[in-house]
Amino acid sequence: MKPMRIPPYIFCIASLLAVMPASGQLPYERILNAHDEPQNWLTYNGGYMSQRHSLLDQLTPDNVSGLKLQWVLQNQVFGAWQSNPLIVDGIMYVTERPNSVMAVDAVTGRVFWKYRHVPVEGARICCGANNRGVALLDDKVYMGTLDGRLIALDRVNGQPLWNVEVGDVNLSYSVTMAPLAVKDKIMVGVGGGEFGIRGYVVAYEADTGDQAWKTYTIPGPGEPNHDSWEGDDWEHGGAPVWITGSFDPDLNLTYWGVGNPGPDWNAGQRPGDNLYSDSVIALDADSGELSWHFQFTPNDPYDYDSTQVPVLADMVWRGEPKKIMMWANRNGYFYVLDRVTGEFLEGKPYVKVNWSSGLDANGRPIATPQPEGMPTYPGNQGGTNWYPPSFSPSTGLFYFSAWENYATIYRSEEAEYIPGRAFLGGGFSVLAPAPEAPTIGIGRTNPINNWTNEMGYSSLKAMDPQTGEARWSYNQFDVSDSGMLTTGSDLLFTGGREGYFHAIDARSGELIWNVNLGSQIVMAPVTYMVDGVQYVSVISGNSLSTFALED
Amino acid sequence: MKYLRVISQALRAMGCLGMLLILISPGAGLAQELGDHQYTSQAIQAGLRIYSRECALCHGPQGDLVGGVNLRLGQFKTAQSDEDLRSIVTSGAGAGQMPAFNFNEADLNGVIAYIRAGFNPEGVAIFIGDPARGEALFQGKGECANCHRVNGVGPRTAPDLSEIGAIRSPASLQRNLLDPATAILPINRPVRIVTRNEETIIGRRLNEDTYTVQVIDSQERLRSLQKSDLVSYEISMAPSKPPTTLSSAEVADVVGYLLSLRGLQ
Incomplete structure (x- = not known):
């Protein structure tokens, strides 16, 4: 087709329109009411409640088998692609290793612009050069970096607007999470739990990058709960925050999962509960002030973290209207908390647990450490981990990936803190059915599963928060680091390390459709709509694939 | 009380962990049997003393100072079996570069044991023959x-x-x-599969996922099977x-x- 000839003055009018506010803008109010525009995916977990539940219902259990591949975007960088795309008004924003951002046409997969930040060489990351995505607010895109920075970009042309230090890269602070935009602030936490950092959550003014508040996850001298540490252990006690939090606008509280204390595997070297490691903390959105905390694993010797997504829901819970928080913890227990007060409501093991014999009335675990050389269940990667769950208000169920039949044997040793260096205090090996058998690690790089389900397998669990028990489960032969997506038509989308992308009936747990995408799916799918067509996107290996129904 | 708790923990752990017990501490029968196949820990520790006194001067504390030889990692110029090593120690090698040592049987045994244990006095050294x-x-x-x-x-x-x-x-x-x-290894366990069209496949697993399994069958054919097409799929815990x-x-x-x-x- 020949380009249309347009009189020059038309362009002048177009440029006048462009400077008018509101058009294409993404103010806080739109994010706050994300459920009113299910055609978009505006935050890491699809909304402040972090339910990863879309009200879109064009795809249904009856027609989902007709999904067809629309486009593929290939990553140019090797390694696990854990990024979660955001979609607003037909444009997808997705990050690529180590710290690039792309703006992509959500209908064709063609790229508008790409911004590339190259982290300094000294950046140290324990477990892969991961980045899990961006935050959007107004006319900007925000990305944390492996070298401990937060960068604001122009959402239209990808140009950097400000770039601030979140943490000292020489002390191995890093940012791998997608930031959280609340009101006029951008919040991030820091990674570095394997390097003797002192963790924190920090908020910046979205326009300028000026620091608004900073709350340490390890209280300093004079602060409450400082006495859960001895001596100067608190200075290098870890407690990182590397997964995006949630927000309750009515309570004005943000919620964050806090990671392991350090050194990881020598708990004897840091006596005490080590607050607020392995906890969820509730911070005031305006001041960062701590409102409450709940610790899942006191004095953790297993690197269990608590870096899961705080999933929020309002429901009648056992006969009473409640604002709850659901949490499948890496330590093998599923919890229901009152998110107003942090009160423990319910907690039960969802996989085999032997490091603890149960929870007391306050939710504190009764510790049963295993003798040296004996395996601990769940193993080091946990009963689950950071992969985002989903809660469907339609089914009332909470969905997540669990690892079954998986254990590790720990050993601890004295660790010396050397600034910026690994601060681990021991190590572990995966329980194997035979000596020298291949075992499970972080991520999958082998197309042959020669470790087999004897080393561990995955179980997608549909938890009923009313009982704390699984209503049903769907097993895969290999373990899964895949997150979940549910829709208004009771579809559940998820993946796994085997590379299958599944559509499952969210009510019954029956498999409806799947396709082999060929490599590990280590993030959750997202869904969006453009021009009346519902799309679902998922990353497998180095490819982001987007599906829709054919006309 | 403390002892009781430790014992009860150990019992609890053992109850559910037959698999591991086999792995870490072989049953008494096997241990005894292995005793006929490996050097004793006394031999390895005696070997450490002999090695330090007689061998470390040239081969170094890590066994890697002579070119082309890494005793700790089991890399030798010509030797393969324990007998080869014995003969080199007692006869010398390298046209006089390595002298012959007149060790008694226990000392000689100890040096071989220490080398075969990878220089780890707590390690295991099995007999390696010709x-x-x-x-x-x-x-x-x-x-x-x-x-x-x-x-x-x-x-x-x-x-x-x-x-x-x-x-x-x-x-x-x-x-x-x-x-x-x-x-x-678990992947190598024998499998016996019966398909819907009543074919019985005996074979060895090559790969498996949630919905499919890949095997090499007894006629050496590569087969990929959909689990939904199978009437039975048995994995034998006993090796063939x-x-x-x-x-x-x-x-x-x-x-x-x-x-x-x-x-x-």
């Missing part, structure tokens, strides 16, 4: 070649062993002969081979042969 004798046993009396293939010769039904010496430790190879049930009846010296020879298989060079 590869040529081991090859003959592999082909003949040991019946290994009935199922295993080496360097392009033999059946493909069991795993190909052409590079097994490069990827498995001596202890693991020995355990595969003495107690295959605890040594077989029983523990070997070879003597301790013969097992050492076979291990020596297997260690010499290092793939295409």
Whole structure:
């Protein structure tokens, strides 16, 4: 087709329109009411409640088998692609290793612009050069970096607007999470739990990058709960925050999962509960002030973290209207908390647990450490981990990936803190059915599963928060680091390390459709709509694939 | 009270962990049996003393100061079996560069044990025999070649062993002969499959996922099967081979042969 000839003055009018506010803008109010525009995916977990539940219902259990591949975007960088795309008004924003951002046409997969930040060489990351995505607010895109920075970009042309230090890269602070935009602030936490950092959550003014508040996850001298540490252990006690939090606008509280204390595997070297490691903390959105905390694993010797997504829901819970928080913890227990007060409501093991014999009335675990050389269940990667769950208000169920039949044997040793260096205090090996058998690690790089389900397998669990028990489960032969997506038509989308992308009936747990995408799916799918067509996107290996129904 | 708690924890752990117990502390029967196949820890520790006094001056504390030789990692110029090592120590080598040592039997045994334990005084040192004798046993009396293939010769039904010496430790190879049930890798467990059209497939797993399984069948055909098409799919926990009846010296020879298989060079 020949380009249309347009009189020059038309362009002048177009440029006048462009400077008018509101058009294409993404103010806080739109994010706050994300459920009113299910055609978009505006935050890491699809909304402040972090339910990863879309009200879109064009795809249904009856027609989902007709999904067809629309486009593929290939990553140019090797390694696990854990990024979660955001979609607003037909444009997808997705990050690529180590710290690039792309703006992509959500209908064709063609790229508008790409911004590339190259982290300094000294950046140290324990477990892969991961980045899990961006935050959007107004006319900007925000990305944390492996070298401990937060960068604001122009959402239209990808140009950097400000770039601030979140943490000292020489002390191995890093940012791998997608930031959280609340009101006029951008919040991030820091990674570095394997390097003797002192963790924190920090908020910046979205326009300028000026620091608004900073709350340490390890209280300093004079602060409450400082006495859960001895001596100067608190200075290098870890407690990182590397997964995006949630927000309750009515309570004005943000919620964050806090990671392991350090050194990881020598708990004897840091006596005490080590607050607020392995906890969820509730911070005031305006001041960062701590409102409450709940610790899942006191004095953790297993690197269990608590870096899961705080999933929020309002429901009648056992006969009473409640604002709850659901949490499948890496330590093998599923919890229901009152998110107003942090009160423990319910907690039960969802996989085999032997490091603890149960929870007391306050939710504190009764510790049963295993003798040296004996395996601990769940193993080091946990009963689950950071992969985002989903809660469907339609089914009332909470969905997540669990690892079954998986254990590790720990050993601890004295660790010396050397600034910026690994601060681990021991190590572990995966329980194997035979000596020298291949075992499970972080991520999958082998197309042959020669470790087999004897080393561990995955179980997608549909938890009923009313009982704390699984209503049903769907097993895969290999373990899964895949997150979940549910829709208004009771579809559940998820993946796994085997590379299958599944559509499952969210009510019954029956498999409806799947396709082999060929490599590990280590993030959750997202869904969006453009021009009346519902799309679902998922990353497998180095490819982001987007599906829709054919006309 | 403290003791009681520890014991009860240990009991609890043992109750659910039969699998591991096999792995970490072999049953008394096997331990005794292994005693006939490996050096004693006293020998290894005696070897440490002899090595430090007599050998470390030239070979170094890590055994790597003589070019082309790394005693700790089991890399030698010509030696393969324990006998070869004995003969080098007692006769000398390298046209006079290494003198002959007049050790008594216990000291000689200790030095070999210390080298075979990888210089780890707490380690395990198994007997390693003569590869040529081991090859003959592999082909003949040991019946290994009935199922295993080496360097392009033999059946493909069991795993190909052409590079097994490069990827498995001596202890693991020995355990595969003495107690295959605890040594077989899970992927290699024998499978028996019956399909919907009533075909029975006996074979060895190559790969598996939630919905499919890939096997090599008894006719050496590569088969990929949809689990939804199967009437039954059994994985045997017992390996297809029983523990070997070879003597301790013969097992050492076979291990020596297997260690010499290092793939295409």
